[in-house]
Amino acid sequence: MSSQHWDEKSFCEDYSSTWEISEDEVHYGWLAPGERQLNLIDIDLVNANVLDIGCGMGENLIALAHKGANAHGIDISSHMLEVARKKLAPYHDSLTPVHLKQQDMRKTDFFPGISFDLILSAYSLEYLSNPGELKELFYNLFKRLKPGGIFIFCFSHQLQHYRHNMLANHSSKTGDDQFSTLIYSFRDVVSALSEVGFLIERVVEQGTQNPSQLSYEEARQFPYHFHPGKNPCHPQFDKQSNQVPHTVIYKVRKLDSHGLKQDQQLTFNYRNNQIRIWGQNRTIDESFDFAVQGRTYCAHKLARYDNVVGLCEAFNLEVEPQHLQPFDEAELKLDLDGTVHHRSVPANSIQALLHSQLLQEGLSPCYSRSTFIGNQEMETGLYIKRLDPIYGQIGRLFPDQQLGILVFINGEEPAHGTIGLEDITATVGDRIQVFYIATRWGKAWRPKSRADEQLDLF
Numbered sequence: 001m002s003s004q005h006w007d008e009k010s011f012c013e014d015y016s017s018t019w020e021i022s023e024d025e026v027h028y029g030w031l032a033p034g035e036r037q038l039n040l041i042d043i044d045l046v047n048a049n050v051l052d053i054g055c056g057m058g059e060n061l062i063a064l065a066h067k068g069a070n071a072h073g074i075d076i077s078s079h080m081l082e083v084a085r086k087k088l089a090p091y092h093d094s095l096t097p098v099h100l101k102q103q104d105m106r107k108t109d110f111f112p113g114i115s116f117d118l119i120l121s122a123y124s125l126e127y128l129s130n131p132g133e134l135k136e137l138f139y140n141l142f143k144r145l146k147p148g149g150i151f152i153f154c155f156s157h158q159l160q161h162y163r164h165n166m167l168a169n170h171s172s173k174t175g176d177d178q179f180s181t182l183i184y185s186f187r188d189v190v191s192a193l194s195e196v197g198f199l200i201e202r203v204v205e206q207g208t209q210n211p212s213q214l215s216y217e218e219a220r221q222f223p224y225h226f227h228p229g230k231n232p233c234h235p236q237f238d239k240q241s242n243q244v245p246h247t248v249i250y251k252v253r254k255l256d257s258h259g260l261k262q263d264q265q266l267t268f269n270y271r272n273n274q275i276r277i278w279g280q281n282r283t284i285d286e287s288f289d290f291a292v293q294g295r296t297y298c299a300h301k302l303a304r305y306d307n308v309v310g311l312c313e314a315f316n317l318e319v320e321p322q323h324l325q326p327f328d329e330a331e332l333k334l335d336l337d338g339t340v341h342h343r344s345v346p347a348n349s350i351q352a353l354l355h356s357q358l359l360q361e362g363l364s365p366c367y368s369r370s371t372f373i374g375n376q377e378m379e380t381g382l383y384i385k386r387l388d389p390i391y392g393q394i395g396r397l398f399p400d401q402q403l404g405i406l407v408f409i410n411g412e413e414p415a416h417g418t419i420g421l422e423d424i425t426a427t428v429g430d431r432i433q434v435f436y437i438a439t440r441w442g443k444a445w446r447p448k449s450r451a452d453e454q455l456d457l458f
Helices: 009-018 059-066 078-091 131-144 186-196 235-243 350-360 391-397
Strands: 019-021 049-053 070-075 099-102 116-122 145-156 198-206 224-226 247-254 274-277 280-282 284-292 295-302 308-318 329-336 339-346 364-373 378-388 401-409 431-440
Touching (some): 059 078, 059 116, 070 078, 078 099, 116 131, 131 145, 284 391, 308 350, 308 401, 329 350, 378 391, 391 401
Parallel strands (some): 329 364
Antiparallel strands (some): 019 224, 145 247, 284 295, 295 308, 364 378, 401 431
């Protein structure tokens, strides 16, 4: 992830001495209209839990706290958080406490146990390394939102890339050095949001006419403006700014606990023998109870409808505070295709938590490698191929079927199985389930994907 000098005090001081940002209105793009004109936040902010990703100097948090929100912010820069605390000091007696934490946004185990009504991010997401990290962050933030919650974020418009005519709607870095930021294409952003389960409600493009010629008095109409005499815009930039937007804002919503388009996800309820797959109720033809090493399991044979003919829940866990670790990395000893493999993963990732909990339950996971098409190239990951010792019993119950292992989080397969478990952060309240699935040999168990209406808009 790009740091762009945010760990340097002098860089942060230059930024804070250049930009003067309103503390009573939520800002988005620089020198562009804010919340009062755009009206993107349509929820009651009184006692709402809100989160600002890359909160910087804390102005948006102060503006939201003025509205009665319980404000939380994270930023990777200790220097920016120091400025934020100084800005918050005068409001000590008049505002509900604002919670700040220094943290990499990719580690979404911040403020455990809290679900958010609103998540904001202004320009911070362009410091990720690639579109894959963006989709992983989208999913982890999706998990942290309450049903009906909204996520509003903005970053540099794709037309600001100096090579945008040659990129063919691909995301790209602005340069080759470690401080370069990432400019995202509409396609990559919309695809990631749709796969994760967000509903895109609004897309706003923001631009500024002749920004280098703006006086301080003219700039003050915008919540994100410069200090007197500190206009940072160069006259050479005016021509481009007059022709194309410099910022794009997305407003998206989490519809419910399973997100968007349940008929295209393998989502289901698995209680009281009521099974719902891809939005369809399924009939159980027969159930089989069996015991292995003192534990009882139940496998279900399903009536013929599609290629899924059987399911068996092998593991079920609701994440509690004691499951989360105080350290950053965990070293896992894995059985990878019959050989011992050591793998370092985030300590509070779903993979680390699931692996340790399976072993505690007396279940030994055997892993294999998978290859799939990422955003721009082929990627590899690990998946659970088999769970011993129940594999043999499942095989006897479904002797002529293809067996596979599926991991579900909060009742769904994350982003159609395109996000690795090591990239998903476990949070308190998550429900993790592991299923054996039996399908007819040689048949795909996922339905064929339809054209994505949200992507078609672009």
